[in-house]
Amino acid sequence: MNRNNLYGKKRSIPLSNKILMIASLVCVAAAIVVFIFFNRHQKNKNTNGSDIVLSSQPPTETPSEATPAPDPIVPSATTISQRFNVPSGYERVQAESESFAAYLQNFSLRDYDTKPLVYDTETKTLINNESAPSASVLALDLINRGNLQQSSDSLLRLYAEYLYGKGRYTDIAFNLLTTPVFRCDFDTWSKGGRLDLSKINEGNQISWCLDHSGDCGHKDVELGTSEGTFRYYLQNVMTYSDTSSLVTNMTKLSAPQDASVGDIIVYADPQEAPAIIVDLAVNPSDGSKVYIMARGGSPACEIYVVRNDSDAAINPWHKLSELPIGASVYRFK
Known part of the structure; x- marks a missing residue:
């Protein structure tokens, strides 16, 4: 039996419909391609209009x-x-607020170029x-001119x-360069005591001298703890003192590396003036100190x-x- 006769003549699809179907398939395929492309290469715009590629990785921070x-x-x-910052890698030693060390660290200075x-x-x-190796001058006048x-x-x-500034008058006392050693204290001085020098030429x-009516008498003795009395006391102490008598008021450190603010450095060369440590810093990584x-x-x-003329990088x-060979470090008792 003829199949065409059984089912009838096969109908043909119009050409216009075929073109429409092909175009639809092309559009679908193009949409799929575009979707895949943008899914893989998604971009955004930053505020300046430049492209920023989005990534799952954390953004790289620009080092400050x-x-x-x-x-x-x-x-x-x-x-x-305040004037002298510590060198790189060091930390300033913080002194107790009322200590001698704090007094020195916070000591006032004259103008920088003075x-x-x-x-x-x-x-x-x-x-x-003009020849002094000075980095700054302490704001303290000479005891006299x-x-x-x-x-x-x-x-x-x-x-x-x-x-004196702390009102610790009874603690002010210094040994004089005498034989035997004479301890001159401000407490006795403030109560009228003065130096009896009648035997200064007899064995020093x-x-x-407490009785001013005798041979050792002093005229117009001023009592009390006024600044004028204090300065006059210091003038007398300085007249009969030197480095050798100064260190008798102090304890010598067995290890100079244990030095602190307020300690005195005495050099082996007697021509080199002793110095006092007025600030100190420590390197926490190795414990080294600068002062x-x-x-x-x-x-x-x-x-x-x-000044430190030999190491300008950390001056002063x-x-x-x-520390020079032979230098010793002393601390007030």
């Missing part, structure tokens, strides 16, 4: 600029700890000490001024912070490990 190191010296600052005054033995006047307050006297003066002996020191001079010179700090 390193904080610049503080200036080693701040000329406008007015105290030791030169220390020194007594000129020719003109008998005070002039600028003469040639009295010399090297070790300057260090004695600082400790005495600290005690000094004692107290700032101050000293007076001979002839009488105002107390100044000593000095490495404690580089």
